Amino acid sequence: MKIMALLFSLYSFSFSYSQTIGLQSFGSGFTRPLEITNAGDDRLFVVEQGGLIKIMNSDGTVNPTPFLNITTQISNSGEKGLLGLAFHPDYTTNGFFYINYINLDGNTVIAKYTVDSGNRNLANPSSISILLTITQPYSNHKGGTLKFGSDGYLYIGTGDGGSGGDPENRAQNVNELLGKMLRIDVNSGTPYSIPTSNPYVGIAGADEIWAIGLRNPWKFSFDKATGNLWIADVGQDNIEEINIATATQAGLNYGWRCYEGDTVYNTAGCPSQASLKSPLKTINHSTGVCSITGGYVYNGSVYPNFKGLYFFTDYCKPLIGMMTSSGTLTYSQEFSGNNFSTFGEDMNGELYVADITNGIIFKIIDTSLGINSIDQTQFVIYPNPAKSEIIIQKSNNNFPTEITLFDIEGKMLFKKKMENKDVNIVKMDNFSKGFYIVTVKNEDGHLSTYRLIVE
Template sequence: MKTSLFFITFLFLNYSHSQIIGLQNFASGFTKPAEITNIGDDRLFVVEQGGIIKILNSNGTVNSSPFLNITGQVSTGGEQGLLGLAFHPNYASNGFFYTNHTNTAGNTVITRYSVDNANPNLANPSSGTILLTIAQPYANHNGGTLKFGPDGYLYIGMGDGGSGGDPENRAQNINELLGKMLRIDVNSGTPYGIPSSNPYVGVAGADEIWAIGLRNPWKFSFDKTLGNLWIADVGQNNVEEINVAPASQAGINYGWRCYEGNDAYNTVSCASQTTMKFPINTINHSSGACSVTGGHVYNGTAFPNFKGLYFFTDYCNPKIGMITSGGTVTYSQAFTGNNFSTFGEDKNGELYIASLNSGTIYKIIDTSLPVDTFDQTQFAIYPNPAHSEIIIQKSNKNYPVEVTLFDMEGKMLLKQKTENKKTNSIQMEHLSKGLYIVTVKNDQGQLLTYKLIFE
């Protein structure tokens, strides 16, 4: 449930706004969350590494029955497990969704399932149809993410097969599916088709390949506004990397094992450096990083200061980074006690982040928004500074339904339901002077955050 806030200050270089990033405790009790996604309604689907997919509702509650449970089919040691989930673009009509897991032999399996015909909160576990099985020579570097691109094709991120240093040079081998970004057509062929624009169709190389030279892409995503493909690729010894390219650009070589980030790693028999695409940003392990976790470009509406920024983090260094379109990156202070494993978006493009070790899912918020700035979903809150009460005025689109007040240490001081009317008065005579955070839930379940000064 929504019980705490963390507040960290960001100052963006070459950016016209400053932000105070908040992580709002949205839900807890998950076991090793590895993916968060949505199907365009109020639900979030949370993938647990052990083989369970749970439904998280907009009020922070979790359905008692899992959406899907395939624990008996999944190997879960180390980096293995149920790692990815993608819903078909036409899920509303066909009910298809796709998973990426390592089976009990340790191999990657891409499977298509259907939703239960009678209950939209349950999958049909017997509907599983295996589309693709990829042998894994080692237990690590499985990739795991799969996403539908803006072209309607299914993209699958594959690690280099594991061990260390890509000993069999699989990432540069165009006849291997490991160390690649794959792209398949799930709407044609048996069990799938190959898009004709894939770079190795009709020539030497595996037809499924879209891009090569990846080590272990731990989360990739598409910018829903610009269509760019963002890939966070886990490094070997020294460097983590963030890559970005137009989603339409085929045949990219991202460089591994020839290069780790921008640095030469093992260039024996490598193609020219000029044929490779290098990262938009690299993170050195001297910063405390060890394993990058990719996120999303923010395309929501609640926090306009975030618009167009790409969010990412690291498993060992729990700071949240943001990259501008020009490549400038800034970091938060550390959200200590968390090993962040994945980001997610809701139907409105608002961002969430999961902690693998604590099983907590946080909503990412910007607490620097002035209280008199609001779009069609924002509310007016006045007076500010306040003395004994505040008035919450409905927005152009929504009514407020619940108000919660926190101090700057994240302690909840007040929670109050509101009435379905234009203005609501909240009495606050008991408060001490200081700065507070007010969250207001609207009648669509969206949570909006404001700063309040009390005198």
């Protein structure tokens, strides 16, 4: 009788669900994935640090032959390797794409390639054209991301050159390309030209520079809806930071090494703090983070609760942050056993995240299944809608002990004991399409109740 009353209440009211992040395994078998991007079609291109670019199809399968193999051209250790990939906005017609890697001399190379004329799943390895080489003084802080902005220009994020504390003050030196956001025009010039609106054109400073004062902008991206530039800059000792700027804000100084986040680090010879671009959000290492990984603003259509939120994570603390453009921040539960290295965006704006340790690409989903009226949701259940299975993930240090499935009339369809582990998989392929109610019991005998759709 109790369960019938509960079911009646669940279907008698409208519910407004908050964002609940789940991870759905999408592809696996990768070795140290560092970048995921698309070429304007339903494929995802996965960059491996060791020098391979692999194609993952829309069903999660991976082509046996890599799209590109430059393993013999790169230094691959620590923060070095094949780091970035960007497809030209007109890739479908011109076949151009660009990579960022560390060569055998330890220096940053930005190179252009062309797809094979007879096979869209292969690059032409002999088509390489070196656009830019940047000498690297140390072995760390390489940046690595490449992105095209809505203006059609190629943006390149560079680290400060490494060591610790930017000992030669490169990030503030406008004659150095390190510690910067660069912007070049790959559609004219040999091998490129400089956009006339770059801030140091015609005055002292390197013409390629768009912004200065970055420590290690490991990942940055553009919001496709607004054009805003989001930069996650890895901190030194205490603070990670997230920056946001409009697409037209040229010549910004993000403050490193004068400031770590918004805290004084080394202000010798620095401009006033008021003249610097302040972070939108800072995150202290006291929270368990150590190295921020920037992602994307969600512009997909499948999960409307995510719309307009910026997603990011941290290498040392495997949870995913969601932030508004005004800096309001919420976090997912912690996904134990993962070390997230990069996000990716498909042609439809849906988001993915890579586990560098286990070589898995996850699709980010909105579970939004909790519908308890009196108790706090204890677990994450996904995917929803489900097809062949659902995954029950431990949350709040509680293990599920038992799952029960009911139809919408309150009839119990099955009951199953759960194993004492972080993730349990329950097969659903014997159930017809429709709505169901799931209850999950935790170790204290507490029940959490969820609505599930099987399709």
